[in-house]
Amino acid sequence: MKTVRLTIDKKVVEVQAGKTILDAARIAGIHIPTLCHHPDLCVAGNCRVCVVEQVGVRTLQASCAVPVADGMEIITNSAKVQQARRHILELLLSEHRSDCVNCYKNNHCELQDLAAKYIFTPVTLIPLPALQHYTIDSSSPSIIKDDSKCIRCQRCVRTCTQLQHVTALTVSHKGHEQKISTFMDKLLNDVVCTNCGQCVNRCPTGALTERNYIQEVWDALLDPNTHVVVQTAPAVRVALGEELGFDVGERVTGKMVSALKTLGFDSVLDTDFTADLTIMEEGTELLTRLKAVLTEKADAGTLLPMTTSCSPGWIKFIEHKFPDYLTNVSSCKSPQQMFGALAKTYYARKRKLNPAKIVSVSIMPCTAKKYEADRPEMRSSGFKDVDYVLTTRELARMIKMAGIDFMSLPDQEHDSLMGESSGAAVIFGATGGVMEAALRTAYELVTGREVPFANLDIKPVRGMEGVREANITIEGCLPEWSFLEGVELKLAVAHGLTNAWEVMQAVKQGKAEFHFIEVMACPGGCLGGGGQPIPTNSEIRLKRAQAIYEEDAGKHIRKSHENPEVLALYKDFLEAPMSHKSHELLHTYYIERHCN
Amino acid sequence: MTNTSTVRKTDLIFGRSLDTLTLLRNAMQRDKDGLIQELIDSGLRGRGGAGFPTGLKWKFAKGAPGNEKYIICNADEGEPGTFKDRVILEKAADKVFAGMGLCGWLTGATKGFIYLRNEYIWMRNHILAQMNDMNEAFRQMKLDFSIGLKMGSGAYVCGEETALIESMESKRGEPRNKPPFPAIAGYEDKPTVVNNVETWVYALLISYIGADVFAAYGTEQSTGSKLFSVSGDTPKPGVYELEMGMKLSDFVAEFGDGDTKAVQVGGASGFCVPRRKFDQVIIGFEGIPTGGSMMLFNSHRSMYHVLHNFLEFFMEESCGQCTPCRVGCQQLLLGIEAVKSKTKPAQYLDTLMEFTETMRLASKCGLGQSVGNAFNSIVNEFYEEMIY
Ligand SMILES: Cc1cc2nc3c(=O)[nH]c(=O)nc-3n(C[C@H](O)[C@H](O)[C@H](O)COP(=O)(O)O)c2cc1C
Ligand code: SF4
Ligand code: SF4
Ligand code: SF4
Ligand code: SF4
Ligand code: FES
Numbered sequence: 001m002k003t004v005r006l007t008i009d010k011k012v013v014e015v016q017a018g019k020t021i022l023d024a025a026r027i028a029g030i031h032i033p034t035l036c037h038h039p040d041l042c043v044a045g046n047c048r049v050c051v052v053e054q055v056g057v058r059t060l061q062a063s064c065a066v067p068v069a070d071g072m073e074i075i076t077n078s079a080k081v082q083q084a085r086r087h088i089l090e091l092l093l094s095e096h097r098s099d100c101v102n103c104y105k106n107n108h109c110e111l112q113d114l115a116a117k118y119i120f121t122p123v124t125l126i127p128l129p130a131l132q133h134y135t136i137d138s139s140s141p142s143i144i145k146d147d148s149k150c151i152r153c154q155r156c157v158r159t160c161t162q163l164q165h166v167t168a169l170t171v172s173h174k175g176h177e178q179k180i181s182t183f184m185d186k187l188l189n190d191v192v193c194t195n196c197g198q199c200v201n202r203c204p205t206g207a208l209t210e211r212n213y214i215q216e217v218w219d220a221l222l223d224p225n226t227h228v229v230v231q232t233a234p235a236v237r238v239a240l241g242e243e244l245g246f247d248v249g250e251r252v253t254g255k256m257v258s259a260l261k262t263l264g265f266d267s268v269l270d271t272d273f274t275a276d277l278t279i280m281e282e283g284t285e286l287l288t289r290l291k292a293v294l295t296e297k298a299d300a301g302t303l304l305p306m307t308t309s310c311s312p313g314w315i316k317f318i319e320h321k322f323p324d325y326l327t328n329v330s331s332c333k334s335p336q337q338m339f340g341a342l343a344k345t346y347y348a349r350k351r352k353l354n355p356a357k358i359v360s361v362s363i364m365p366c367t368a369k370k371y372e373a374d375r376p377e378m379r380s381s382g383f384k385d386v387d388y389v390l391t392t393r394e395l396a397r398m399i400k401m402a403g404i405d406f407m408s409l410p411d412q413e414h415d416s417l418m419g420e421s422s423g424a425a426v427i428f429g430a431t432g433g434v435m436e437a438a439l440r441t442a443y444e445l446v447t448g449r450e451v452p453f454a455n456l457d458i459k460p461v462r463g464m465e466g467v468r469e470a471n472i473t474i475e476g477c478l479p480e481w482s483f484l485e486g487v488e489l490k491l492a493v494a495h496g497l498t499n500a501w502e503v504m505q506a507v508k509q510g511k512a513e514f515h516f517i518e519v520m521a522c523p524g525g526c527l528g529g530g531g532q533p534i535p536t537n538s539e540i541r542l543k544r545a546q547a548i549y550e551e552d553a554g555k556h557i558r559k560s561h562e563n564p565e566v567l568a569l570y571k572d573f574l575e576a577p578m579s580h581k582s583h584e585l586l587h588t589y590y591i592e593r594h595c596n
Numbered sequence: 597m598t599n600t601s602t603v604r605k606t607d608l609i610f611g612r613s614l615d616t617l618t619l620l621r622n623a624m625q626r627d628k629d630g631l632i633q634e635l636i637d638s639g640l641r642g643r644g645g646a647g648f649p650t651g652l653k654w655k656f657a658k659g660a661p662g663n664e665k666y667i668i669c670n671a672d673e674g675e676p677g678t679f680k681d682r683v684i685l686e687k688a689a690d691k692v693f694a695g696m697g698l699c700g701w702l703t704g705a706t707k708g709f710i711y712l713r714n715e716y717i718w719m720r721n722h723i724l725a726q727m728n729d730m731n732e733a734f735r736q737m738k739l740d741f742s743i744g745l746k747m748g749s750g751a752y753v754c755g756e757e758t759a760l761i762e763s764m765e766s767k768r769g770e771p772r773n774k775p776p777f778p779a780i781a782g783y784e785d786k787p788t789v790v791n792n793v794e795t796w797v798y799a800l801l802i803s804y805i806g807a808d809v810f811a812a813y814g815t816e817q818s819t820g821s822k823l824f825s826v827s828g829d830t831p832k833p834g835v836y837e838l839e840m841g842m843k844l845s846d847f848v849a850e851f852g853d854g855d856t857k858a859v860q861v862g863g864a865s866g867f868c869v870p871r872r873k874f875d876q877v878i879i880g881f882e883g884i885p886t887g888g889s890m891m892l893f894n895s896h897r898s899m900y901h902v903l904h905n906f907l908e909f910f911m912e913e914s915c916g917q918c919t920p921c922r923v924g925c926q927q928l929l930l931g932i933e934a935v936k937s938k939t940k941p942a943q944y945l946d947t948l949m950e951f952t953e954t955m956r957l958a959s960k961c962g963l964g965q966s967v968g969n970a971f972n973s974i975v976n977e978f979y980e981e982m983i984y
Binding site for chain 1: 753770910911914918923925926930931959965
C-alpha cells in the first residue's frame with residue numbers, strides 16, 4: 001500500500017494514500033473539530049468547521065474532504081483557522097434555536113460541545129428570522145424532528161439514503177430556505193420512514209431525537225394501582241453502561257436488573273425469554289415451509305425464502321418497498337410483541353393479576369419498536385400488548401434522574417416465569433444472531449445432533465460484512481424429517497436496510513436463491529440500533545458484538561429449546577409451537593403500504 | 597466629453613472570414629501535443645470567470661487515464677449583468693460546437709454536452725439544429741464525437757462546474773468537494789473538460805491564427821480579447837468584443853454616460869470600483885478580471901441598494917449546503933439593514949467584513965468565496981451610503 005508523507009503542525013505523519021487530512025491528523029493525535037463528518041457515512045464537507053490551513057493554498061481546506069498528498073504542510077491552529085472556526089460556529093448558532101437548558105440533547109450535543117470549546121466572547125450576529133416561525137414534527141411515534149435545531153449537516157440524509165436505502169429525509173430548497181425535508185414536506189409519519197432511528201443516532205444536535213415516554217413510565221411506576229412489568233432486549237445490556245460511565249463493550253446485565261428494580265418495576269423480565277420462544281416458533285415455521293415446498297410441491301415463491309420478522313424497521317421497509325414478498329416474512333411477532341402478548345395473558349394468569357392493571361414496558365435498543373408497539377395488530381391480549389417502549393438512552397436518563405449510583409449497584413438476576421434465557425437468545429442482539437440461534441435449534445430438532453460447529457459457535461454467520469451467505473447441508477436426519485436429507489440450506493444474513501435491499505433485489509431478479517434470510521434494519525443488528533447510546537461507529541459496534549458473544553459463551557443454556565421456562569410455557573399454556581394458541585398470541589400479518 | 601477612447605474593438609468571434617468546418621479540419625491536421633502547446637503558449641484563460649489556463653486544462657484531460665471522457669460547454673450564464681454567451685449561441689454556435697469537437701479529438705472524448713441555461717429555452721430549437729448539423733459534420737469527417745443538449749435547472753450555482761455536473765447527473769445542483777477536479781473525475785466520475793461558451797470559440801480560432809497573433813492582443817497576463825456585456829447607466833448597452841487589459845478609465849470613457857460613479861466589474865461576484873480609482877484599474881488578470889459583466893452606475897444610484905440587491909441574489913442563489921455561504925449571506929444582508937436602520941452601530945460593518953474573510957477562506961465553492969468581493973469593495977468605498 002502506497003503511503004504519503006506530510007506534516008501537520010510541524011509533525012511528520014506518514015499515512016496510507018487516499019486518507020484525508022482529518023484521518024492523518026487523528027492518526028497523529030491532533031484534534032480537529034468536525035460536525036458533518038461521520039465515520040459511517042460518505043464525505044459531505046459542508047459544515048466547514050474542520051477547515052485547516054495548507055501552506056501555499058489560497059483558501060482553507062476542509063480536512064474531512066481533502067485527501068493527503070506528499071509534501072503537504074498543514075496547520076490546524078493558525079490565527080486564520082481559529083477565526084474561521086469561531087466564525088462558522090457563530091454563524092451556525094445564529095441559525096439555531098440555542099435553548100440548551102430546555103433541550104433534550106443538553107449535554108449530549110456536538111454543537112454545544114464545540115460552542116463550549118471555541119466560543120468565549122458574546123456572539124453579536126443577528127438571530128435569523130426563520131427561527132421565529134418553526135414547527136416541530138411530532139407526528140411519528142418514534143422520532144421528533146425539530147428544524148430549529150438543525151445545522152444542515154446532512155448526516156441524517158446520508159444515513160437514510162446510504163445506509164438505509166429509504167430516503168425519507170432529503171435536502172430541499174436552496175439558499176436561505178434550504179432545509180432537511182421529507183417527500184413533499186409531509187409529516188414524518190406519513191412518508192416512507194422505517195422509524196429505524198439511524199438518523200437520530202447520527203444527528204449531532206437536538207434536531208432529531210427519539211420520542212420519549214419517560215413521563216408515562218414514571219407515572220405508571222408511581223401509580224400504586226398498577227403492576228408494571230419490564231422486559232429488557234438483548235442488546236441493551238451490552239450498551240447501557242456506555243451512558244453510565246462504563247467503557248464501550250462492558251456488559252452490565254446484572255446492574256441493569258438492579259437498577260430497574262430500584263426504579264420500582266414490579267417484575268423485571270427478559271425479552272431474551274421470548275427470543276428463545278421466537279426460535280421455537282420461527283424454527284418450526286421454517287421447517288413447515290420447507291416441508292410444504294419439498295414434499296407437497298407447494299408454491300415455492302410465496303413460502304421461500306423465509307425472512308425473519310423481529311426487526312420492525314425491516315418490516316416497515318418490506319411493507320413499503322417489496323409488498324409482493326409479505327408472505328415470505330415469518331408470521332412470528334418480534335420477541336417484544338410476543339412478550340407483550342404473554343405478559344397480559346400467561347403472566348397475568350400465573351401471577352393472578354388483572355391484566356387491565358398491568359402496564360407493560362420494554363427497554364429496547366430501537367426506536368422502531370415504539371412504532372411496532374403502536375400497530376393496531378399488537379393487541380392480542382385484548383389490551384395494548386406493550387404499553388411503552390423506552391430506548392437504552394431513555395432508561396439511562398431515568399437511572400440518572402433517580403440518582404442511582406449505577407456503578408456500585410450489585411448484580412441481580414431477572415425475575416422468573418419469563419426471565420430465563422439461553423445464550424441463543426442473547427445473540428439476537430447481533431447481526432447473524434437469529435440465524436445462529438435458529439440453526440442451533442432446527443438442526444438438532446431434525447438430526448437429533450448438535451450443530452457441527454465447535455462450542456456451538458456458528459462462525460460463518462457472524463461478523464460485520466453487510467451481507468453474509470452460508471450453506472449448510474443436512475445429513476443424518478431423524479426419520480420424520482427424511483425429506484430434508486441431503487438438502488443444502490442456503491442462508492443469507494443482511495444488516496442495514498441498504499444491504500437488505502440488495503439481497504431482496506437479487507431475490508426478486510432471480511439472481512439469488514435462499515431458504516432463509518435474516519434481516520436486521522440497523523447496522524450491526526440491534527446492538528447498533530437507533531435507540532442505543534450515541535455515538536456509534538464500526539469500532540463501537542464491534543465491541544458490543546464481542547460483549548454479546550461473551551454473554552452467550554458464559555450461559556449454561558446455549559440453545560433455545562432447552563430454556564426450561566419456555567418448555568414450561570408450552571406445557572402449561574401454549575401446547576406446542578404453531579399451535580392454535582400460539583397463532584392467536586404470537587403470530588401476526590403484514591400490510592402493503594404506499595411507496596412514497 | 598470628447599471621445600479619447602483607446603479601447604480596441606476586435607472581431608474574432610463573430611468574424612465570418614473563415615469557414616468553421618475548415619477551421620476544424622485544419623486543426624485536425626496538426627500534431628495533438630503541438631496544438632495543446634500552442635493553446636498554452638497563447639495564454640488563453642477560461643472566459644467563464646475563474647480564468648484557468650485552457651491549454652493546461654486540456655492537457656490534464658488528455659493525459660488522464662481511461663477512454664471514457666466528456667466535454668461540456670458551460671452555457672449556464674447566470675452571473676448578473678452577463679449576456680454575452682447568449683449572443684455567441686445566437687450568432688456563432690457552430691464555432692462553439694466545433695471547438696468542443698476539437699477538444700474531443702485532442703483528449704479522446706467521444707461525447708459532449710451543452711448545458712444550457714433554463715431561461716434560454718427559447719433558443720433550444722436553434723441550438724438543436726446547429727448541433728445536429730455539427731454532429732453530422734463530425735460524422736462525415738469521421739470524428740468519433742457527438743454533442744447532446746442538457747437543460748439547466750434555473751439555479752445560478754449550477755454554473756459552477758461541479759454543481760453543473762451534479763445537475764447533469766440528475767442530482768441536486770450542489771458543488772462537489774475538490775479535489776478531484778473535473779479534468780480528473782467529472783461527469784460520471786470520468787475525466788471531463790468544462791469550458792465556457794466563449795472559451796471554445798477562442799480555442800478553435802487559436803488553432804488557426806496561432807498563439808502569437810492571439811497573444812499580440814491584450815497584455816502579458818491577459819492575452820487576446822474577450823466579450824464584454826455592458827449594462828447599467830450607459831448610453832450603449834450591449835455585447836462588445838474588446839481587447840483585454842484595458843484601463844477602466846478608458847472603458848468608462850467609451851461606455852459611460854458622463855456621470856459614472858462606479859463600475860461593478862465581473863457581476864455580483866466581482867468588484868466595485870469607484871470613480872477615483874478608474875485610472876488605476878486594469879481589466880484583466882493583473883487587475884480585476886471579469887467573466888464579461890460590466891455594470892456602470894451613475895450618481896443617481898444608491899450603492900446601498902446595489903449591494904442589497906446583490907446580497908438578496910446570493911442569499912437566494914447559494915445552494916445552501918455550506919455554513920459560511922448559507923448563513924453568511926443572510927447575515928450580511930441582515931447586517932447592512934441593521935446598520936441602515938441604526939439597530940447596529942456603523943462598526944458592525946467592520947465585523948461583517950471580517951466574516952466575509954471567513955466566507956472567502958472557508959466556503960466550499962466560488963460562490964460563497966466571492967461574496968466578499970462586492971461586499972467589501974462597496975462597503976469600503978461607499979461607507980457613508982451604507983450608514984445614512
Ligand atoms: C457560482 C458560480 C457560477 C458560475 N457560473 C458560470 C457560468 O454561468 N458560466 C461559466 O462558463 N462559468 C461559470 N462559472 C465558472 C465555472 O465553474 C468554470 O470555472 C468554468 O465553466 C470553466 O470554464 P472556463 O475555464 O472556460 O471559464 C461559475 C462559477 C461559480 C463559482
Ligand atoms: S441542539 Fe445542542 S446546542 Fe442546540 S439547544 Fe440543543 S443542546 Fe443546545
Ligand atoms: S428513522 Fe430511519 S428511515 Fe426514518 S428517516 Fe430516520 S433513517 Fe430514514
Ligand atoms: S437533522 Fe440533524 S443530522 Fe440532519 S441535517 Fe439537521 S442537524 Fe444534521
Ligand atoms: S459556497 Fe455557497 S454555493 Fe458554494 S457550496 Fe457553499 S453554500 Fe453552496
Ligand atoms: S467536518 Fe469537514 S466540512 Fe464538516
